[in-house]
Amino acid sequence: MHIIRLDLESLIQQGQISPQEAARLKGFALLDQKVSLLINLLLIFGALSVAAGTIALVPNPATGLVLALAALGGAEILRRIDVDASLKVLGAGLTLMGALGLAGWIGWEFRESAVSLYPTLAVAGVLGAAAIWFRSPFLVAPAVLALGATLGSGTGYWHASYGIFVEEPTLTILMFGAATGGFYVMRGKVVEAYEGLATIAARTSLFMVNFAFWVGSLWGDRIGQHWFAPDEWAAREDWQAQAIDIPDQVFTLGWAAFLIAMIVKARRGGFLSTLSIVFLSIHFYTQYFELLGANPGSLVVGGVILVGLAVGGTRLFRASRA
Numbered sequence: 449m450h451i452i453r454l455d456l457e458s459l460i461q462q463g464q465i466s467p468q469e470a471a472r473l474k475g476f477a478l479l480d481q482k483v484s485l486l487i488n489l490l491l492i493f494g495a496l497s498v499a500a501g502t503i504a505l506v507p508n509p510a511t512g513l514v515l516a517l518a519a520l521g522g523a524e525i526l527r528r529i530d531v532d533a534s535l536k537v538l539g540a541g542l543t544l545m546g547a548l549g550l551a552g553w554i555g556w557e558f559r560e561s562a563v564s565l566y567p568t569l570a571v572a573g574v575l576g577a578a579a580i581w582f583r584s585p586f587l588v589a590p591a592v593l594a595l596g597a598t599l600g601s602g603t604g605y606w607h608a609s610y611g612i613f614v615e616e617p618t619l620t621i622l623m624f625g626a627a628t629g630g631f632y633v634m635r636g637k638v639v640e641a642y643e644g645l646a647t648i649a650a651r652t653s654l655f656m657v658n659f660a661f662w663v664g665s666l667w668g669d670r671i672g673q674h675w676f677a678p679d680e681w682a683a684r685e686d687w688q689a690q691a692i693d694i695p696d697q698v699f700t701l702g703w704a705a706f707l708i709a710m711i712v713k714a715r716r717g718g719f720l721s722t723l724s725i726v727f728l729s730i731h732f733y734t735q736y737f738e739l740l741g742a743n744p745g746s747l748v749v750g751g752v753i754l755v756g757l758a759v760g761g762t763r764l765f766r767a768s769r770a
Contacts, residue, residue, distance in 0.1 A: 509556050516549030523582060540584060547578035547587055551594075568597045579645060588645050592627070592652040596620065601656070617664030618671055618694055620656060627653040651719065658727045661706065664699030665734065703731055 456470040465473075502511060523542035526535050551571045558567035575591035578584060596602070600615030614620050631650035635643050671692045707728040714720035 509553055512549055512556075513553045516546045516553060519543075519546030519549060520578070522546075527582065539582070540586065543578060543582045543584050544586055547575055547584075548590075550574050551590075565598050568594060571597075580642070583641060583645065585644060585648050588648040589652045592649050593656070595627075596624070596656055599623065601660075612659055614656075614660045614663040616671065617660040617669045617699065620660035621664075624653040624656040624660070628657060651723075654720075654723065658703075658707075658723075661699055661703035662727075662730070662734065664694070665696055665703055665731065666738070668696040668699065669694045700731075700735060704728070707731065 454473065456465070456474060459465045460467055460470055502515060519542045523539050523546060526539040526542065530536065530539060551574050554567055554570050554574065572591055572594035575587050575594055579587035579591055599619050601620060602613055604611050604613065628650050631646050631653060635646035635650065638646055671694070707724045710724035711721050711728070714724065
């Protein structure tokens, strides 16, 4: 969409348009986006305040479920009546509040079923369905990431630190690699309104592939070890005795080959090639410091290499634009 700004009063004074023509053009003006955004934000904060107060007054999971369903109902009403998209931000906020609230309720209610896959699949299904129904790009990535929990992937936060863990690198690579290809194929077959959602899903899956390679390149993999409850020590030991053990060197070489192939095959300067270059740099420095350790000499050499990569990358992108 192209936006053109006109100073109607100046054009009238210069005699380039008549007052009647200026009035007609003014009728085509878009609504003030700043005022609309402010109103949407005030409404969102009001909804959050009401939700927080209600939960404080009636602190139980059922309250959260009712509020989540109410938020989704409000988002659906706005989707149908907001023809000029003036309350688009509010609708997106209600969609996020409702979908994430419903997913949180499922996680809370079935928190004791740590080994069962059904709660995890239910969370992914809720987020995915909400993303498709409301065409929400903000919910596509969490929906894809929730599938990783079926293989033991997740995130963790502690004091001043945030981490991601992948317990099944091999299976994660296979599952999300297939998902990446499937979403990219789907992108060319769905209607235009859903192309963006398919692209986000494919890119999120590709991130998970790279994270799984990263973890595998450091610690290798023993397939299936996370499928046992913490108290099933005997079954876990029996499985580990016969499990397929993949050394970290396989992931190290496989990841490098995968990234180089992506850089060569993908469009230069596009998302795939840029992402592959970034992860190839991460891979190089990971292995570099794994082998040499963090000492003054390795830091100096690593810094020089990093500067060289930055200069070379800049020239490469300039050449691609030319």
